[in-house]
Structures are given as C-alpha cells and as structure tokens.
Amino acid sequence: xxxxxxxxxxxxxxxxxxxxxxxxxxxxxxxxxxxxxxxxxxxxxxxxxxxxxxxxxxxxxxxxxxxxxxxxxxxxxxxxxxxxxxxxxxxxxxxxxxxxxxxxxxxxxxxxxxxxxxxxxxxxxxxxxxxxxxxxxxxxxxxxxxxxxxxxxxxxxxxxxxxxxxxxxxxxxxxxxxxxxxxxxxxxxxxxxxxxxxxxxxxxxxxxxxxxxxxxxxxxxxxxxxxxxxxxxxxxxxxxxxxxxxxxxxxxxxxxxxxxxxxxxxxxxxxxxxxxxxxxxxxxxxxxxxxxxxxxxxxxxxxxxxxxxxxxxxxxxxxxxxxxxxxxxxxxxxxxxxxxxxxxxxxxxxxxxxxxxxxxxxxxxxxxxxxxxxxxxxxxxxxxxxxxxxx
Amino acid sequence: xxxxxxxxxxxxxxxxxxxxxxxxxxxxxxxxxxxxxxxxxxxxxxxxxxxxxxxxxxxxxxxxxxxxxxxxxxxxxxxxxxxxxxxxxxxxxxxxxxxxxxxxxxxxxxxxxxxxxxxxxxxxxxxxxxxxxxxxxxxxxxxxxxxxxxxxxxxxxxxxxxxxxxxxxxxxx
Numbered sequence: 001x002x003x004x005x006x007x008x009x010x011x012x013x014x015x016x017x018x019x020x021x022x023x024x025x026x027x028x029x030x031x032x033x034x035x036x037x038x039x040x041x042x043x044x045x046x047x048x049x050x051x052x053x054x055x056x057x058x059x060x061x062x063x064x065x066x067x068x069x070x071x072x073x074x075x076x077x078x079x080x081x082x083x084x085x086x087x088x089x090x091x092x093x094x095x096x097x098x099x100x101x102x103x104x105x106x107x108x109x110x111x112x113x114x115x116x117x118x119x120x121x122x123x124x125x126x127x128x129x130x131x132x133x134x135x136x137x138x139x140x141x142x143x144x145x146x147x148x149x150x151x152x153x154x155x156x157x158x159x160x161x162x163x164x165x166x167x168x169x170x171x172x173x174x175x176x177x178x179x180x181x182x183x184x185x186x187x188x189x190x191x192x193x194x195x196x197x198x199x200x201x202x203x204x205x206x207x208x209x210x211x212x213x214x215x216x217x218x219x220x221x222x223x224x225x226x227x228x229x230x231x232x233x234x235x236x237x238x239x240x241x242x243x244x245x246x247x248x249x250x251x252x253x254x255x256x257x258x259x260x261x262x263x264x265x266x267x268x269x270x271x272x273x274x275x276x277x278x279x280x281x282x283x284x285x286x287x288x289x290x291x292x293x294x295x296x297x298x299x300x301x302x303x304x305x306x307x308x309x310x311x312x313x314x315x316x317x318x319x320x321x322x323x324x325x326x327x328x329x330x331x332x333x334x335x336x337x338x339x340x341x342x343x344x345x346x347x348x349x350x351x352x353x354x355x356x357x358x359x360x361x362x363x364x365x366x367x368x369x370x371x372x373x374x375x376x377x378x379x380x381x382x383x384x385x386x387x388x389x390x391x
Numbered sequence: 392x393x394x395x396x397x398x399x400x401x402x403x404x405x406x407x408x409x410x411x412x413x414x415x416x417x418x419x420x421x422x423x424x425x426x427x428x429x430x431x432x433x434x435x436x437x438x439x440x441x442x443x444x445x446x447x448x449x450x451x452x453x454x455x456x457x458x459x460x461x462x463x464x465x466x467x468x469x470x471x472x473x474x475x476x477x478x479x480x481x482x483x484x485x486x487x488x489x490x491x492x493x494x495x496x497x498x499x500x501x502x503x504x505x506x507x508x509x510x511x512x513x514x515x516x517x518x519x520x521x522x523x524x525x526x527x528x529x530x531x532x533x534x535x536x537x538x539x540x541x542x543x544x545x546x547x548x549x550x551x552x553x554x555x556x557x558x559x560x561x562x563x564x
Binding site: 001003005007008013015016017018019020021023024025026050051052053054055056057072090092093094097105106107109110111112113115116119120121124130133134135136140146147 | 450483523532535537539542543545547552554561562563564
C-alpha cells in the first residue's frame with residue numbers, strides 16, 4: 001500500500017509499505033478514511049524530535065472503518081465507523097484507571113528512550129517517533145490499532161467524517177487542557193495559538209463556563225475561524241501588546257487560566273525570537289518557549305498555566321521567578337483523549353462542537369508532500385491538510 | 392577568638408555530619424526494612440547481592456500475584472533472582488521487585504557490558520516490564536513488524552536503530 005512517510009528533515013515521501021497485520025489479540029485493523037496533519041508533525045518534519053527513522057509512516061489523527069478484529073476485541077465489529085485516539089493506552093494500568101490515559105505504563109514498547117529523557121515513560125502514539133513507540137502512522141490506507149476496545153470509539157450516526165476526524169486528537173487535546181487546567185464558570189481564559197488544538201481548547205473552555213475566552217495568534221484566517229466557528233475573542237500579537245490587552249480584558253487581574261497551544265517552535269516578534277532560534281539551531285536548547293514565557297507573565301497571581309503544545313526537552317530563560325512569586329500552578333499533558341472522546345462525540349452529534357472548518361485542504365494521500373508544505377507555510381490559509389486514503 | 396570560633400564551627404559541623412550520617416543510615420535501614428521484609432543487612436552483609444532492587448508497581452491486588460507462579464519472563468530466572476512482593480499504599484496495586492543474586496559486573500567491566508548491550512540488570516528490567524504487562528493486560532504489546540518504507544543508511548538512523556533495539560531494556564527503572 002502507498003503511505004506518506006518521513007524521509008528526512010523537511011522531506012515527506014509517498015512510497016510502498018507493507019500492509020499492517022494483527023500482532024496482539026486486542027488489535028484491530030482500520031481502513032483509514034481520513035487522516036489529518038497536525039502541528040506537532042511539524043516538529044518531526046523539522047527534525048526537532050530526533051527519533052524518526054527514514055521510512056516511518058506519519059499521521060496520528062484519523063478515523064475510518066474497521067476492517068479486521070483480533071480475537072480479544074469485544075466492542076468492535078468489521079464495518080464499524082470509528083475514530084481512534086492518537087494515544088495508545090492499555091486501559092489496565094493505574095494511570096489509565098485514573099483517567100490519565102496518555103501516561104499509560106504499557107502503551108510504549110520503547111520506554112527506555114523517554115525514561116532517559118524525562119525520568120518516566122509515557123504511553124505510545126501513532127506515527128510519532130520511536131520515542132513514543134515506533135508505531136506506524138495513519139497516512140496510509142490501513143493502520144493497526146492496539147488496545148482497540150479502549151482506543152477506538154464508534155462515531156454516532158449523523159456526525160460527518162470531517163467532523164469526527166478531529167475527535168481523534170485536536171478536540172480531546174483541547175479538552176484535556178481546559179479540564180486539567182480546571183477552567184470553571186466565571187474564569188477568563190487566554191489561549192495562545194489558533195490552530196486546531198488552540199481552537200478546541202477555547203471551545204472546551206467555553207463549554208466549561210468560562211466568562212471570556214481570548215485566543216492569540218497572528219494569522220488573520222485562523223483568528224477569523226476563532227470568531228466565526230468557536231465564538232471566542234481574538235488578539236493579533238503582531239498588532240497589540242498582548243499582556244496589556246489581557247490585563248484590560250480581565251479587569252486588571254490577568255487571565256485566570258492561560259493555555260499554551262503552540263509548542264516548541266513558537267514565533268514572536270522582536271529579538272526574543274531570534275535569540276531562541278539561534279539557541280535552538282545550535283542545539284543549546286531543544287525547544288522555543290516564547291508563548292509559555294508570555295503566558296506565565298500574563299497569568300494572574302495564583303492562576304494556572306497549562307502547556308498543551310508539544311515540548312520535547314530543554315528550554316532556556318524560563319521565568320521560574322514569576323511561577324514561584326506569583327504562586328502559579330504550572331501543568332501540562334499530552335491528551336488524555338480516552339476520557340473525553342465519548343463526550344466530544346456526543347457534543348458533535350448535537351452540533352455543539354463543530355470541527356470540519358479545520359479541514360481547509362482535503363486532498364488525496366499521494367499529495368501529502370504538497371499538503372505538508374502548505375500546512376507548514378500556512379499557504380492559501382491552510383489550517384489543516386487532510387488526506388483521503390482510499391483512492 | 393577566631394580559633395575558638397573555628398573550633399566551635401568544626402565541632403558543630405562534625406556533630407551535624409555525625410547526625411546526618413546517623414539519620415541517613417537510619418533512613419536507609421528503614422527504607423530497606425520496608426522494601427526487604429525479613430532481609431535486613433546483618434553482619435553477613437558482605438554476601439548480600441550488590442544488585443539493587445528493580446521495582447515496578449503492578450495494578451493488581453496483592454492476592455492476584457502468586458510468587459510461586461510468576462509470569463514467564465521472571466519465572467525463567469529461577470533461583471537467579473530474588474523477588475519481593477508488597478501491597479502498594481493508597482490502592483496503587485502491588486509492588487513487584489526483583490534483583491540478581493549474582494552481583495552484576497561493576498566498574499569498567501560493568502560499563503563495557505552496558506555498551507555491549509549484555510548488562511544482566513538491563514535484561515531483568517525488561518523482564519519486569521513484560522511481567523507487569525502480562526499481569527495487567529494479559530499479553531505483551533508488540534510493535535514489530537511495523538509497516539515502513541525504505542530505510543536510508545544514515546549515521547543518525549543507524550544510531551537510532553541501535554537505541555531502539557535496546558529501548559525495552561534501558562531506562563531509570
């Protein structure tokens with residue numbers, strides 16, 4: 001079968017790969033209908049997460065139709081339309097049982113890599129480097145889904161594929177940020193980044209009763225999507241002083257909750273960006289934490305800052321003094337999607353969560369190199385390139 | 392005056408150091424007594440295996456773990472390892488520890504074993520992880536053969552492959 005693969009830094013290929021087979025009794029094989037690009041793929045593409053091997057199949061946000069089930073699968077049958085959580089979690093360990101699914105003890109067959117990096121290993125993820133298990137991704141006609149009874153979710157009738165697709169990663173990641181940051185009624189929430197995850201974090205915050213939700217970005221088309229499809233306020237950080245604007249919009253206090261949905265390749269105007277770029281390119285830091293710094297600076301005293309964007313390793317000039325003296329709560333997580341996907345699908349079925357606008361560019365899988373280029377460079381207003389795989 | 396002060400400081404520091412050593416020793420003994428019920432080091436400590444315990448917490452009741460019928464990855468070791476089993480606090484499951492009876496190589500030979508990839512403790516680490524999966528899930532998660540395209544023979548890729556081959560055995564555990 002043809003699959004979109006990582007060939008090297010800034011190089012995507014479309015090449016023949018073997019079809020997946022069932023390896024564990026809890027596996028299913030999914031015929032992929034739609035598979036999305038994700039901002040976190042760009043960190044792989046740019047070589048910022050150096051655990052990709054040439055030939056690795058990319059893609060971790062996907063939905064499709066069950067093509068085959070292992071002998072231990074009880075909740076799914078061939079022909080079911082399902083969406084699959086991007087994280088691979090067993091459902092049997094303490095972390096899964098405590099709803100901290102991305103921290104699964106058993107979902108990553110390569111725990112030594114992340115234990116060396118972070119002290120502990122987390123669960124696995126499709127198409128997201130050998131550090132997170134080395135699993136094949138979803139930019140292919142077929143994908144193996146381990147722990148299928150836990151990670152695959154039936155899509156309610158009436159929810160279109162283009163909407164259900166984002167219940168795989170963007171929406172539950174947003175829900176993870178808002179919920180784990182403990183957004184509550186009356187809160188002012190600021191979200192850095194108006195991509196798919198940032199938009200969903202904003203939508204989740206509104207769903208959880210936030211009084212005001214303000215999303216920060218620099219791309220007009222994304223900010224327009226936030227206003228039109230999410231219903232949140234926006235700030236263009238190239239046009240205004242973000243910290244001052246947030247103070248004004250929060251009664252002089254600062255946002256109660258600041259959610260960072262940008263990650264390790266943050267951009268900002270001014271010399272700080274150049275400094276971070278130079279240090280990152282010289283491998284003196286692995287990640288550019290510009291948006292995290294601003295979130296910490298903007299957050300109200302005693303508030304919460306949540307890092308939802310993907311970071312890999314070490315950052316420089318981290319404002320620990322502000323964290324300590326302002327008594328901030330600093331949290332982060334990959335998505336605990338298994339916890340939120342059923343609720344999100346229900347909300348999708350009632351039109352309370354709409355995501356199809358994120359799929360600005362839908363194209364056949366053999367155009368994946370072009371799709372990634374458009375996505376990376378934000379060409380033609382690309383928010384997400386989505387690949388159809390059955391043609 | 393200065394010498395008196397120095398003497399006092401020295402005496403105080405020695406006192407603190409002695410207390411710290413005593414406290415540290417006490418803490419170590421207490422931790423070991425918890426971890427190793429009935430196996431406190433004694434005058435015969437010289438024969439105690441130098442290998443430290445490798446421990447995982449299995450999310451299963453203590454009664455569900457039969458030390459006489461351990462999962463295959465640990466059972467295969469037979470008398471080569473000691474095993475401890477203890478209920479974890481706060482309903483976190485059961486702590487399952489293992490250590491080699493024969494001390495693993497140390498110093499240069501130990502470092503060489505790690506480089507060669509035949510550190511016996513690394514193999515035991517992998518066995519513990521697989522035992523935990525068998526107890527919790529019933530089978531060990533596989534990833535290979537994984538579908539992939541052409542592998543280019545780049546230096547970085549070869550290093551990554553070498554790291555990945557050993558990633559189930561390495562780590563902090």
